[in-house]
Amino acid sequence: MTRFLALAALIVVPAAGVHADDRALDLPIGDPARKDREMPLVLDGITEAAGAALLTPTELAERLDGVQVLFVGESHTDMEFHRVQLRVIQELHRRGRTVVVGLEMYPTEAQEWLDRWIADETLTEDGFLDESHWYRSWGYNWGYYRDIFVFARENAIRLVGVNVPRDVVQTVRRQGFDGLTAEQKALLPERVDTDSAEHEQLFRAFFGDEDSLHGNMPPAMLEGMFRAQCTWDAAMGWNAVKALEASGAEGAIVVVLVGSGHVAYGLGAERQAKLWFGGRTASLIPIPIGERDEPETVESVRASYADFVWGLPPVTDPLYPSLGVSTPEEKKGEHYTIIMVAEDSVGSAAGFRVGDELVSVDGVPIDEKETTRRIMAQKRWGDSAVYEVLRDGQPLTLTAHFRRRPPKRTATEATEDSAPHPMPPHPMPPHGGHGEEHDQ
Numbered sequence: 294m295t296r297f298l299a300l301a302a303l304i305v306v307p308a309a310g311v312h313a314d315d316r317a318l319d320l321p322i323g324d325p326a327r328k329d330r331e332m333p334l335v336l337d338g339i340t341e342a343a344g345a346a347l348l349t350p351t352e353l354a355e356r357l358d359g360v361q362v363l364f365v366g367e368s369h370t371d372m373e374f375h376r377v378q379l380r381v382i383q384e385l386h387r388r389g390r391t392v393v394v395g396l397e398m399y400p401t402e403a404q405e406w407l408d409r410w411i412a413d414e415t416l417t418e419d420g421f422l423d424e425s426h427w428y429r430s431w432g433y434n435w436g437y438y439r440d441i442f443v444f445a446r447e448n449a450i451r452l453v454g455v456n457v458p459r460d461v462v463q464t465v466r467r468q469g470f471d472g473l474t475a476e477q478k479a480l481l482p483e484r485v486d487t488d489s490a491e492h493e494q495l496f497r498a499f500f501g502d503e504d505s506l507h508g509n510m511p512p513a514m515l516e517g518m519f520r521a522q523c524t525w526d527a528a529m530g531w532n533a534v535k536a537l538e539a540s541g542a543e544g545a546i547v548v549v550l551v552g553s554g555h556v557a558y559g560l561g562a563e564r565q566a567k568l569w570f571g572g573r574t575a576s577l578i579p580i581p582i583g584e585r586d587e588p589e590t591v592e593s594v595r596a597s598y599a600d601f602v603w604g605l606p607p608v609t610d611p612l613y614p615s616l617g618v619s620t621p622e623e624k625k626g627e628h629y630t631i632i633m634v635a636e637d638s639v640g641s642a643a644g645f646r647v648g649d650e651l652v653s654v655d656g657v658p659i660d661e662k663e664t665t666r667r668i669m670a671q672k673r674w675g676d677s678a679v680y681e682v683l684r685d686g687q688p689l690t691l692t693a694h695f696r697r698r699p700p701k702r703t704a705t706e707a708t709e710d711s712a713p714h715p716m717p718p719h720p721m722p723p724h725g726g727h728g729e730e731h732d733q
Contacts (some may be wrong), residue, residue, distance in 0.1 A: 304387030317498040318580070322491040323558035323597030331593040334582050334604040342596045353601060354384035359573050361532050364563050366578035366599070369433045370611035377579045377603050378550050379441050382450070391542035392450050395533045395549035398438065399454030401480070407452040412446065421633055430456075430667035434613040441550070451540070455532035455549060457481065457525075459622065466521035482531040484568055487523045492560040496522060499554055520558060523565070526555055530566030537572075553578050556705040558597055575600045583607035614674050614695035616640045620651065622662075628652055628683065629659060643680075643693040650683040 321328050324342075332345045339348040341356065348356065357363060365381055367374040385392050398406060406425035409416050414589055418439075445452050461477045466564050470478075470485070496519050529551060537547045555561040556576050578599040583590035591592070594602055617638020620629040628650035634640050651659045653676055659665050672678060677694045 309721060316671045317495060317557065318591065318598060319595045320495060320498060320558070322494060323560065323595070327596035330596045332596040332602065333593050334580055334602060336582055336590060336606065339577075339601055339603045342600050342602070345596075348601070350380050350384045353381070353577075353613070354388045354390075356601075357385065357390075357546065357575060358388075358601070360561075360575045361537055361572040362549065362566065362574045363546060364533075364549045364551060364556045364574070364576045367550060368553060368577070368581075368608075369439065370613070370615070371581070371605075371608060372437060373581070373605045374579050374610045375437050375441065377577075377605070378548075379444060381577065381607075382441065382444065382548055385546060385548065386448055386729070389544075391540060392543040393536050393540050393545060394441070394445055394450060394452050395455040395529070395536055395551075396426070397456050397529060397549070397551040397555070398428055399425070399554075400430060400456045400458050401454050402458065402533055402635035403430065403454045407454060410442065411449060411451065411680070426663060428670065429663040432666055436613060439484065444731060449504065451534040451536075453532070453547075455529045455536065455551075457528040461528070462521045462525050465524045467518040470524075472613070472659070478526065481524065482527050482565075482569060483526050485527040486568060487520050489560060489564065491558070492517055492564070495554075495558055495560055497512050522561075525566040527563040527568075529555065530562040530564075531563070531569070532599050534566055534570045555600065558595075559599075573669070577601040577603065579603040579605050581605045581608045595674075610674075610697045613670070614639065614672050614697075615667070616643075616645075616678075618645050620662075626650075629662070637698065639695055642696075643691045644681075645682070645691060645693075646684065648684070649689075652681040652683060652688070654678055654680050670686045 303400055317330070324503050327342055334339050334340065335347055339350065339353050341348055342348070360386050366380050367378060380394055382394060390703055396407070401424050406421060410421050410425075416424075418435075422435055427598060442452070444450070448590070457480045461473070461480055464472050464477060474479075497515075497711055500515075528547065533547050534547045537545060540547075541733045549562065551562060556563065559576055563576055566574060576599040578601075580591065580594060580602050582592070582604050590607075616642040617635040617637075618631050619633040619635075631645060631649045631651065634647060651665070653659055654665055654668050657664060657668060668678070672695055674695050676699055677692055682689050682691060
């Protein structure tokens, strides 16, 4: 059973994210006062690690009085995580806090368009997505984040990009800090700490045995990725603190929306931020209690994992479909070449193979990733897409049908279904059970 984290973007753009191994939830690392005990998970409840108190969202906002930077973890393609993020922002706003939202989704250079989104009523959603290059900066569907952006716009809550251009992190991974140009160095804090043994332990735990792409990397490559991860964390922590200072408001709080791997155990962006920031910080990570296709449930987590954990329903299919193939972030030649096809994915069923070169989708040439991401963003489950690829230099047409797989049944369920069932005393309702909800 696997969990959440998007780390592989340093090498490839993951089709649906790279998930953290379960062991990352229960490591004896982090806060010494809490790392040797566990805290319970409660569905739709918020557990405070300090005393295992169970809180409501309103009570959570009260507990955050005095906190100046809050790191809220996410799984990018799980809508439940984004609903939690929105609720936290709403509750802090209702409490009268001056809220600034820090976004992993955007680098600092996109700030002009984030400011325009809040201030310019004539800027449409499509115009914002185009001009801010959402699908260049971020590979995930705008629909996951839309409600957060709309609430910020309606309430004049400032949005701040806290990320750095991807080439900065890639340079650190490949060449080290000495490979950075003066312009790139100016985008980073003076110090990036890469010496935490606990952080490295966590980093390696995220690449479990099921991660075939990264689990068996050479040591030098893994070290480069860890160095890049620390740089990524440091940049986002640093920019979050700068956003706090720029707000100038008494009682301001920066809520940083970032992948859970950057938040876990306080070892990522929060630890880096504390190198130069003496104010109060805190962390909140939602955690699904169980996953699709798995009979087991996660009932507790290491108490040092986060200051607060929010229990969510089991993970299911993402709200929006994905193809399930990965390519390098940059083209090496005329086309993007597939380097991984996820098992049991839409792409696998369509016949994609490692080494295929992507030429077009639905007749549109794939000149850059932003193009195909915008097309994919329009797809819903049940739709299809026609891809033209080159395989061993020969053109080939592949049709991807975006269809979900039904959950696997446990042996117990299969046995129960095979046993005779008594007839119900009354006819079943015409639609039998609850309908599936979709956010538009």
